Amino acid sequence: MSGSERALVNQFHKQGVSPAPLLKGGRFSPKNGGVVGLENIHPIIQTKTFEGHKNPFCYPVTQNSTMDPVDWSFDQLSYFYQKVNTICMSNALGVVYNPATYDNRSKKSTYRGPKINQILCGKFHCGRCRPLLKYRMKLEIENAMVEHKLYTHFVITTEGKKYRDKNDYVDSYFDMSKSFNIIRTILSKYAKNQGKHFTYICLVRSQEKGYCHLHVMTNLYIPKQMLKDISKRYFNTGFIKVKAIRNRKRLSSYFMKDAEWYIPLGRRHYSCSRDIDIDMSIDDIPEDCMHIRLEPGVSVVDQVYDQVELNYGYPPPFDFLLQHFTTVSRCVDHHIKKPVRSLSDMVDNLKKDGEHVYIDKNGIIVWVFDNVLLDGH
Numbered sequence: 019m020s021g022s023e024r025a026l027v028n029q030f031h032k033q034g035v036s037p038a039p040l041l042k043g044g045r046f047s048p049k050n051g052g053v054v055g056l057e058n059i060h061p062i063i064q065t066k067t068f069e070g071h072k073n074p075f076c077y078p079v080t081q082n083s084t085m086d087p088v089d090w091s092f093d094q095l096s097y098f099y100q101k102v103n104t105i106c107m108s109n110a111l112g113v114v115y116n117p118a119t120y121d122n123r124s125k126k127s128t129y130r131g132p133k134i135n136q137i138l139c140g141k142f143h144c145g146r147c148r149p150l151l152k153y154r155m156k157l158e159i160e161n162a163m164v165e166h167k168l169y170t171h172f173v174i175t176t177e178g179k180k181y182r183d184k185n186d187y188v189d190s191y192f193d194m195s196k197s198f199n200i201i202r203t204i205l206s207k208y209a210k211n212q213g214k215h216f217t218y219i220c221l222v223r224s225q226e227k228g229y230c231h232l233h234v235m236t237n238l239y240i241p242k243q244m245l246k247d248i249s250k251r252y253f254n255t256g257f258i259k260v261k262a263i264r265n266r267k268r269l270s271s272y273f274m275k276d277a278e279w280y281i282p283l284g285r286r287h288y289s290c291s292r293d294i295d296i297d298m299s300i301d302d303i304p305e306d307c308m309h310i311r312l313e314p315g316v317s318v319v320d321q322v323y324d325q326v327e328l329n330y331g332y333p334p335p336f337d338f339l340l341q342h343f344t345t346v347s348r349c350v351d352h353h354i355k356k357p358v359r360s361l362s363d364m365v366d367n368l369k370k371d372g373e374h375v376y377i378d379k380n381g382i383i384v385w386v387f388d389n390v391l392l393d394g395h
């Protein structure tokens with residue numbers, strides 16, 4: 019891991035809760051108050067892609083269609099995933115107070131003033147948080163592949179037409195989960211017979227029309243015929259592919275395809291054997307910071323003021339107070355200013371870390387990978 023990579027991960031790890039430190043030069047916007055214009059400040063999704071005629075929610079599927087997410091079409095789910103989660107960085111999550119610090123890492127110690135930051139929701143289905151989570155996951159996977167010597171990668175897809183005619187894409191996640199449990203039981207025995215342990219990471223992904231497929235990375239050598247036999251005997255899957263992992267970074271980049279992360283809400287995006295520790299928590303509040311919970315219906319400024327003063331003995335940062343008294347300060351529920359966070363800054367940082375990334379026309383960060391990866395044998 020390069021120095022800048024580590025720095026980025028550390029920032030993400032320690033201060034993921036407070037988005038401002040994630041972006042160097044992040045600052046409060048004087049122009050945009052409240053939620054209006056949020057999409058402009060965080061152009062993760064370009065609005066033109068989501069014009070009314072393309073919004074799958076504009077056309078209810080049936081007269082009686084409920085808005086229960088289990089009943090969403092894959093288009094509706096995809097649309098939901100690409101929007102920023104309404105709770106993300108909202109007052110509902112509270113705010114974090116970062117006291118002033120002296121950064122002593124360089125020879126000259128630099129002073130950083132106190133900050134009030136909002137909190138990321140940290141959900142995979144949030145258009146703002148997913149790029150951060152994906153990158154975090156990418157690094158965790160790359161580390162686990164080295165640490166646990168995961169050198170086999172296999173893919174299993176949902177059964178073909180016959181199954182798909184009868185079953186919804188949401189069903190395929192339940193069925194594939196059952197299938198994987200069987201595979202896990204059998205491979206655990208297989209490993210035990212060799213005096214080994216079945217170590218794995220299983221990624222749960224969507225494919226065309228939202229049906230489930232699994233990517234599994236493991237420490238075992240697995241003959242393809244063996245997986246085929248398991249499938250034939252206990253369930254029936256679509257295609258099965260087994261490959262040796264030759265290029266870890268290329269494989270982890272392959273997992274970054276955004277649409278493959280649009281799986282039904284409430285389903286786990288990954289699972290792994292107990293000996294692998296994948297840490298995706300981005301909601302840890304750093305020790306020297308304070309999480310301020312906000313009650314609805316009471317002035318945000320008053321609440322922040324009271325709690326900071328009570329805990330630290332001095333008032334919150336001046337610029338925070340200034341912003342709140344120069345805007346609609348009397349409004350009880352008004353939102354805390356969103357720090358400016360630019361997607362291109364994030365991409366620049368990733369490029370500095372040696373990632374091959376660019377922003378596509380929908381404002382999604384795309385990892386470049388080699389298409390031939392899953393072709394061939």
Ligand SMILES: [Zn+2]
Binds near residue numbers: 107138139145148
């Ligand atoms: Zn979020």
